[in-house]
Amino acid sequence: MKNGLMGKVVHVIAASTAMLALGGTMKSAEAEVVPICLTVPEQTQIASLVNQFYQASTNGDIDFIEDIISDSPGALFLGTAPGEVYAGHAAIVQWWQDMFTFLDGLGYPNDGGLPIEATGGLLQLQQQGTVAWVADDPTFAFLGGDVPTRLSLVFHKQGGQWKIIQGHWSVGLPNEELPLEAP
Numbered sequence: 450m451k452n453g454l455m456g457k458v459v460h461v462i463a464a465s466t467a468m469l470a471l472g473g474t475m476k477s478a479e480a481e482v483v484p485i486c487l488t489v490p491e492q493t494q495i496a497s498l499v500n501q502f503y504q505a506s507t508n509g510d511i512d513f514i515e516d517i518i519s520d521s522p523g524a525l526f527l528g529t530a531p532g533e534v535y536a537g538h539a540a541i542v543q544w545w546q547d548m549f550t551f552l553d554g555l556g557y558p559n560d561g562g563l564p565i566e567a568t569g570g571l572l573q574l575q576q577q578g579t580v581a582w583v584a585d586d587p588t589f590a591f592l593g594g595d596v597p598t599r600l601s602l603v604f605h606k607q608g609g610q611w612k613i614i615q616g617h618w619s620v621g622l623p624n625e626e627l628p629l630e631a632p
Contacts, residue, residue, distance in 0.1 A: 492574055495581050495604060498611055502602075503567060503587060509549045509560030515542045519605055519612035527617040529598065541616075557592065564590035568597075579606040596620060 498517065505513035518524060518541050526535045526544065535544045553561025566588045573584040581604040589596040603615040 491576060491581070495574055495576070495583065495611055496571060498604070499571065499583055499585065499602065500567065502613070503565040506545075507559065507562045507564045509553070509557075509562035511542070511546050511549060514545045517613050518542060519607060519614040521605065521607075521612075521614055523614065525615045529618045529620050555592070566590050566595075580604070581606075581611065 501513065502517060504510070505517070515538075518526075518538050520538045522537055524536070524538050524541060526541045527533060528535075528544070533544070535541045548563060549561035551561065552563055555561075557563070568586055568588055571583055571585050573582070575582055583600075583602045583604070585600045585602075587598055587600055589598055597620070599619045599621060601615075601617045602613050604611045605614040606612075
């Protein structure tokens with residue numbers, strides 16, 4: 450897992466995002482970075498849930514997707530395409546179901562499962578109390594070729610179980626391809 454200033458920035462952003470999603474408020478633009486309290490069993494459990502999430506996507510397992518997504522009204526998923534913003538448990542689960550149905554129609558195996566392949570260990574896994582966050586760089590294994598992605602997940606422990614309250618997929622764009630200069 451990578452550390453340093455970026456890790457602290459991600460810590461503050463993830464903790465703030467999770468707090469807001471859970472109905473909290475930010476009273477200051479500055480947030481105190483507090484010590485991380487991740488126990489080995491919790492770290493193992495969360496890492497396992499991420500792998501199970503990848504397997505559920507690969508296998509078109511909508512039941513697992515439905516179970517792992519938080520039922521909090523603040524639950525949110527952002528997809529890779531503009532406009533892919535899904536708020537609330539029902540909308541997030543429906544997005545996954547629609548994706549599986551679409552991919553099934555294209556001939557993907559496993560009821561339209563979207564193959565996700567881990568590229569190694571998680572980039573970051575941190576936890577503070579009942580909130581944990583993960584950053585990873587899995588690969589979408591499409592029929593037409595692999596696409597490297599970036600993923601951040603925020604988990605919230607509800608009723609003794611870790612649930613995904615926020616997810617954000619992205620496909621990186623090389624800096625050279627950014628429209629930095631006026632035409």
